[in-house]
Amino acid sequence: MTAPAQVAHLTAVLPRMLDDLETLVRCESPSADLDAVATSAGVVAELGTARLGVRPERIVIEGRTHLRWRLGDAPARVLLLGHHDTVWPIGSLARHPFSLVDGTVRGPGCFDMKAGLVMAFHAVAALPDPSGVTILVTGDEELGSPSSRWLVEEEASACAAALVLEASADGGALKTARKGVSLYQVEAYGRAAHAGLEPERGVSTTVELAHQVLAVGALPDPERGTSVTPTVLTSGHTTNTVPGAGRFAVDVRVRDAAEQSRVDRAMRALRPVLPGARLEVTGGPNRPPLEAGSSAGLFARAVRLADRLGLPEPVGAAVGGASDGNLTAGVGTPTLDGLGAVGGGAHAEDEHVIVAELPGRTAVLAALTEDLLADPPPRAGARRTGSARPPEGDRS
Incomplete structure (x- = not known):
C-alpha cells in the first residue's frame, strides 16, 4: 500500500475506529478494580481479535489482567505498548458519558489511552505483513505498573524498538523525553x-x-x-x-x-x-528517565515518514510525567512515546480526542512500524532500576 493510499485507507475506516473507541470507553476500567479490569481486558481482546485476526494471550499476575499479541512467525522486532486501565472510578460514565460532537470525542479514558489502543489495532491491521510485531496491553499502568513492569521490560528487551501509544503532548507533540x-x-x-x-x-x-x-x-x-x-x-x-x-x-x-x-x-x-x-x-x-537519546532515531524516522505521507511534520516535547516508555528505554530499547491520540484533559473532566487527527496519526504509526520491521535500529545499553520477576501467573 503506497503512503497516500495508507492515509486514504485509514480515513475510510475512521467510522470503524470511532465505533471501536466507543466500545472501549463504555467499558469502565479503573485500575484498582480487578473485576472491572478483567472485564475490560475481555472487551479489548475481542476488539483486537476482530481487527488482527489473532487472539491474544491473556496474562493474569496478582489478579491484574494483561494482554499480549505476538504476530507472525518472525522474531519480535517492534513492540507497540499501551494500557487499558484508567484513573476513572466506576460510575464516571454517568457523569461524563461517551459523546462525539463537533469532531471531538469525550468520555473517561478516551484520551488516556483507549484511543491509542484503537490506533494500534488499526495501524497493525493496515500492514502488509505484521510478522515481528508484539502488542502488549497492560492493566495497571496508572498504578505504576506494579505487576506488569517485568512483562514490559521482558518484551522490550526482545525488541529493537518500542512505540508507546500514550496520548500526545500539547498540540499533538510526540514525547521524546520523560523524566x-x-x-x-x-x-x-x-x-x-x-x-x-x-x-x-x-x-x-x-x-x-x-x-x-x-x-x-x-x-x-x-x-x-x-x-x-x-x-x-x-x-x-x-x-x-x-x-x-x-x-x-x-x-x-x-x-x-x-x-x-x-x-x-x-x-x-x-x-x-x-x-x-x-x-x-x-x-x-x-x-529510569526516558532520555532524548533513546528517542532521537525513531523521532527522525517519524518526521521523514510523515513527510512521505504528506502530513505535517511532527514536533517533539520533553515531559515531566512517567509512563511505561521509561521502562522500555531503561532496558536499552530505543523508545518513542506519545504516539497516541491528539486531544487533552488526561485524568480531568474535559478529557477529549480530536477526531480529525486520528487517520493521519495512525498512518504515521503504521508507516513507522513497517519501517522498523524492515530496518530495525541498534539497541542501546540497559539502565534498569531493578525489578524482580514475579510468579508467572495465569495464562490463557
Missing part, C-alpha cells in the same frame, strides 16, 4: 512524652522531620531539571504528646540517570539531627 521518577519514605523514630508534664523527656519526630524536610528541600537542581519534593507528612497522633514516630514522602523527577543516582545517594546519606532520634529511608528509583 525518571524516584519515590522515598523518610521515617523518624523518637521518644513520646507528655507535652505538658515532661516534654524534656521526649524526642520529637516533628522537629526531627522538620530538619530532614529542609535537608531534602536543598537537593533539587532546577538547571538540570531535577525536582525533589517533600509531599505528605505525618507525625504523632495527639496534640498533647511529644510525637515519637512520623514520616514524610518524597517525589523525585530527573532528566538523566546521573541525577537520579546523585539524589539517591543524598537521600540514603540523611542522618538524624536530634540526639536519640533514628531515621529509616526506604524506596528509591522507580522509573
Whole structure:
C-alpha cells in the first residue's frame, strides 16, 4: 500500500475506529478494580481479535489482567505498548458519558489511552505483513505498573524498538523525553512524652522531620531539571504528646540517570539531627528517565515518514510525567512515546480526542512500524532500576 493510499485507507475506516473507541470507553476500567479490569481486558481482546485476526494471550499476575499479541512467525522486532486501565472510578460514565460532537470525542479514558489502543489495532491491521510485531496491553499502568513492569521490560528487551501509544503532548507533540521518577519514605523514630508534664523527656519526630524536610528541600537542581519534593507528612497522633514516630514522602523527577543516582545517594546519606532520634529511608528509583537519546532515531524516522505521507511534520516535547516508555528505554530499547491520540484533559473532566487527527496519526504509526520491521535500529545499553520477576501467573 503506497503512503497516500495508507492515509486514504485509514480515513475510510475512521467510522470503524470511532465505533471501536466507543466500545472501549463504555467499558469502565479503573485500575484498582480487578473485576472491572478483567472485564475490560475481555472487551479489548475481542476488539483486537476482530481487527488482527489473532487472539491474544491473556496474562493474569496478582489478579491484574494483561494482554499480549505476538504476530507472525518472525522474531519480535517492534513492540507497540499501551494500557487499558484508567484513573476513572466506576460510575464516571454517568457523569461524563461517551459523546462525539463537533469532531471531538469525550468520555473517561478516551484520551488516556483507549484511543491509542484503537490506533494500534488499526495501524497493525493496515500492514502488509505484521510478522515481528508484539502488542502488549497492560492493566495497571496508572498504578505504576506494579505487576506488569517485568512483562514490559521482558518484551522490550526482545525488541529493537518500542512505540508507546500514550496520548500526545500539547498540540499533538510526540514525547521524546520523560523524566525518571524516584519515590522515598523518610521515617523518624523518637521518644513520646507528655507535652505538658515532661516534654524534656521526649524526642520529637516533628522537629526531627522538620530538619530532614529542609535537608531534602536543598537537593533539587532546577538547571538540570531535577525536582525533589517533600509531599505528605505525618507525625504523632495527639496534640498533647511529644510525637515519637512520623514520616514524610518524597517525589523525585530527573532528566538523566546521573541525577537520579546523585539524589539517591543524598537521600540514603540523611542522618538524624536530634540526639536519640533514628531515621529509616526506604524506596528509591522507580522509573529510569526516558532520555532524548533513546528517542532521537525513531523521532527522525517519524518526521521523514510523515513527510512521505504528506502530513505535517511532527514536533517533539520533553515531559515531566512517567509512563511505561521509561521502562522500555531503561532496558536499552530505543523508545518513542506519545504516539497516541491528539486531544487533552488526561485524568480531568474535559478529557477529549480530536477526531480529525486520528487517520493521519495512525498512518504515521503504521508507516513507522513497517519501517522498523524492515530496518530495525541498534539497541542501546540497559539502565534498569531493578525489578524482580514475579510468579508467572495465569495464562490463557
